[in-house]
Structure formats: C-alpha cells, structure tokens
Amino acid sequence: MPKKNQNAIKKERTNNLFRKYQKSHSLEIRDRLVEEYMYLVEFLAKRFKSRGEPLEDLIQVGTIGLIKAVDRFDLGRQVEFTTYATPTIVGTLKRHFRDQKWAIRVPRRLQELNQQINEILGNLTQKLRRSPTISEIAKQLKVSDEEVIEAMETSKAYSLISLDSERSSENDEEFSLMDFIGEEDKHLISFYERSSMVNAISILGPTEKKLLFFRFIKGLTQTEIAQKLNISQMHVSRLLRRTLDILRQRMLAEEAADREVE
Amino acid sequence: MDKTTSDSISLSVPLNENYASVLRLAVASVAARMNFTWDKIEDLKMAIAEAFLLSFRSDDNSEFNLDFNLFSDRLEILVKKSNVEAVQDSMEKKYSVFILTGLMDKVDIKPKGNNKYDIKLVKNLW
Known part of the structure; x- marks a missing residue:
C-alpha cells in the first residue's frame, strides 16, 4: 500500500475517533487517542532530556499535556492534531521545569543525598541533642564528608x-x-x-x-x-x-x- | 592543635559574585574538618558570603583576601584590607555588622587606613 494512502487512512481513523470522543467523552476512546499520539510525547520529551530529568518522568509530564490537547482539540478548526498538540505538550514540559523545586539543574545523586540529609538531620539532632557534625551525617549515610558538604551547598539550588x-x-x-x-x-x-x-x-x-x-x-x-x-x-x-x-x-x-x- | 598555635589557610578570590560559592564551600570544608556542627557551618557559610558580597561594590577591582586560622576551640576568619564600603559609615555598616554579629561569636573591625579594614570573624567550636 502506498504510504500516502496509509497516512490518509490513519488520519481518517483518528478523525473518526475524535468525532466519537467529542460526542461521547468516552474515556476508552480518549485512551486510544492518547496511545495513538504517544510517539509525539516521546519525540518532544527527548528534546528536554539534557536538563537532568529522567526521560520517563518527562514522558509522564508530556502525556498530561497530550491528554489536555485531546480534550480541547476541535476538529472544526481544520488543523492537524499534531500541530495543535505540540505547543500544548511543550508548554506542559516547560512548566514542569519552571515549577520544579530545583532552579538549577543538580545531579540526581546530589538531589537524593540532599533529601536524605534533610530527613536524617532532624533525627540526628534529636538523638544527639545538638546539631550534628558533618562527619556524623556522613557516617550515618555512608558517604564521604565532601559529599555531604557538596549536598549542603546544593540546597541553595532549590528554587526560590x-x-x-x-x-x-x-x-x-x-x-x-x-x-x-x-x-x-x-x-x-x-x-x-x-x-x-x-x-x-x-x-x-x-x-x-x-x-x-x-x-x-x-x-x-x-x-x-x-x-x-x-x-x-x-x-x-x-x-x-x-x-x-x-x-x-x-x-x-x-x-x-x-x-x-x- | 594547641589553643595558642594554629594552622592557617590563605585564600585570594577575585571580587566577582560568582566566587561566593567557592568561599562557602571552602569555609564549609575547613569547618567540617574541625568538627563544627551543621548549624554552625550554615552560619559560617552565610557570614562569609555576606562579608564577601558586601565587599565588591567599590570601583576597586582588587581581590578578596582572607585567612582561615584554625584553633582547637574556634575558627577565625580574617578578611584582610577589605575596602568594604559596608564597614564605613553608611547604613550598611549597621546592616552588615548586625548580620555578622548575629552569625558569629565575635566580629572585630579594624581600620587599616586608606578606607581599608580588617574584619575578624570568630566562631567558637562549642
């Protein structure tokens, strides 16, 4: 089958799905539409890959954008769904980075260490009845003193x-x-x-x-x-x-x- | 380490905001070696950044020179010949001295002539 034809058939099929969805608001149809366009989310999410978030997380965030686009898409406007959905998905991804707690991208290892320290600081303080030293924290977490110091400074990158x-x-x-x-x-x-x-x-x-x-x-x-x-x-x-x-x-x-x- | 003798570390940093974090990391690592607690290290980092950031508002493109003097019971940070306008008679004098004395156990500012000042910041280990 020639490719053009294939595309046309596919387009007709999704347009039908959209028409059905807009009438019935059936979640089942919405799921099918989302699945149909997941490749778009994956494609767009990859463009944000270098910013330090795992791709799976980005795909998840992008999917939310895709769902929004499916909900709002209006067949009457005569634009391709992909044309319509792209800015919505990109917008969701960008907002994700903007709203993220980390203003500066920090290596995941440090983010995690930072969280661990945050958690044990309170415990150690209670146990020792004073603020812990760096090496006490490091020992507890089985990391080096330097890593704790680095993670400590990292908390600054937390967004304002x-x-x-x-x-x-x-x-x-x-x-x-x-x-x-x-x-x-x-x-x-x-x-x-x-x-x-x-x-x-x-x-x-x-x-x-x-x-x-x-x-x-x-x-x-x-x-x-x-x-x-x-x-x-x-x-x-x-x-x-x-x-x-x-x-x-x-x-x-x-x-x-x-x-x-x- | 004896109370009277001390190890010393000298640092010279360009007066550029971006180096504030270098100073913060340096003081944290010195203080961690001395077994300072987390809280006190936070204070030290904040104080050193404050002293630094208040220093480079003048036109003078000199460097920020400081010594860490390590004693068994305290850490002394000596900011040498700072041209901190902040320690001159401006409203910031009050602000910076207020902040620094709040964070440190002792703050000592000595005029060195030519609008330069030595600032000694002391933090006790316990």
Missing part, C-alpha cells in the same frame, strides 16, 4: 519559593515590625535607626520577618527555628539566605537611588 508565596501568608498571626521594634535591645535600636532598613524589612513576608527575628534578635540556631516554625532545617537555611539576599539588594538599590538624588 517566592517569599510572598502561600507560606508567607499562611494564616500566620500578623508579625509586624512592632514585634521587632518592641524589643528593647540596644543593638536593635541602632539597627532600626535607619529607616531604609525598616523599609527593606517591611517588604518581607511574616515568615521571613520571624526568621530574622528569631535568628538575629533572639539568637536562636537554625535547628531551634526549624522546630519553632515546624519546617525543615534546610528550609530555614534556604529562606534565611534568600531573606538576606533580598535585604542586601534592596538596600544597595536604595543607596544607589540616594546617591543619584545627591
């Missing part, structure tokens, strides 16, 4: 959950600047003399304000803060670092602006 994301606005009781200023601490007063600093802090969400307060004014350790806020130590570290970054940048920007006025 926006400071104003839900975490910040979570029905936390309002934690206002007054909570800071109310502290009668000499250090604090000198710190707050500068209105720009106060300005900078005012843009932070409640969780970040709490972090600053606990860490720098109350002098709690990261472990203690993690327990207080009921988040992981690594999360405290990440948020703290991010908070300092924001403050520093904000202040540099304000200083630059001041200079311009002068």
